[in-house]
Amino acid sequence: MKRACFRLVGCIPAVGLGTWGIGGGYWAPDRSRDAEWVDALRYAVERGISLIDTAEMYGGGHAEELVGLAIRGFPREELFLVSKVWPSHARYEDVLKSAERSAARLGTYIDLYLLHWPSDVPICETVRAFEALVDRGLIRFFGVSNFTLDQIKEAEACAKRYELAAVQNRYSLYYRRDEADVVPYALANGIMYMAYTPLEKGALARDRRLAEVGRRYGATATQIALAWYVKRGVVPIPKAEKRAHIDEIAGSLEVELREEDFLELARWSS
Structure with missing residues (x-):
């Protein structure tokens, strides 16, 4: 499995x-498709996609429960689990309390814990809690999601004993707002940048330009898009529920x- 390396979190799977x-x-x-979902998650880990992103909000915590079931039996040190507090x-x-509940549902500690969206609560109060969770061993790293660059810098300034390790924002070949500031800042400072909605809910899989590039490599449009993110230095986290799609994601590496x-590809947008 190809890995991406960052100053703070170290080397992790390049695609999650x-x-x-x-x-x-x-x-x-x-709970109507639990067996199917657990099978998909287990299959992804078997294929080397051992970075799994979830959140307490997803299914009211049920997504975390499914991840916890799916990872049973796999070496914990080979996994990188991300969850988010609302x-x-x-x-x-x-x-x-949220971190305790999420860890209990996962059945293990959390590698990376993110604030899901900016809050009215002073960010320094949240960061102080994150640092306490690191001290307790409940989480290894912390970060933010859906933050602007100014908000990221504010959160960084709050950290006293540990550093903000990651940011997760929406980013794709169609949605490139963060290229102006957040992506360059993260890469320059060793911060892990995670890209959600990297395939734009299937739109990139149907893009003719990506398909044309793919023909040069014997690859699909989806695989070309994911390979582009990896080369860009960001970690895409596409969603997949079927084995064929998981195979396609793994093949992108x-x-x-x-x-x-x-x-x-860097020159064009939708």
Whole structure:
């Protein structure tokens, strides 16, 4: 499995798996497809996609429960688990309680814990809780999600004993707002940048320009897009529920984009 290396979190799988919609929707659990979802998650880990992103909000915690079931039996040190605390739980004590519940559902500690969205709670209070969680061994690293550069810098300034290790924002070949500031800042400072919605809910899989590049490599449009993110230095977390799609994601790590193709894609947008 190809890995991406960052100053703070070290080396992790270069592509992860998102779980939004697995186990239910917005705070609403759905247990009708549990066996199918657990099978998909286990298969992803077997294929080397051992970075799994989830959140307490996904299915009201049920996504975390499914991840916990799926990872049983795999060496824990080979996994990188990401979860997120909802902004309404951003108060110090609430962060601690949310992390405890998430870790209990996962059945293990959390590698990376993120504030899901900016909150009305002073960010320094949330960061103070994150640092306490690191001290307790409940999480290894912390970061933020859906933050602007100014908000990221504010969160960094709050950290006293540890550093902000990651940011997770929406980013794709179609949605490149963060290229102006957040992506360059993260890469320059060794911060892990995670890209959610990297395939734009399937739109990139149907992009003719990506398909054309793919023909040069014997790869699909999806694989070319994912290979582009990896070469860009960001960690995409596409969602997949079927083995065929997981195979396609894993196959993207075998694609080594030539510089001219990387630059060609860097120049266009939707």
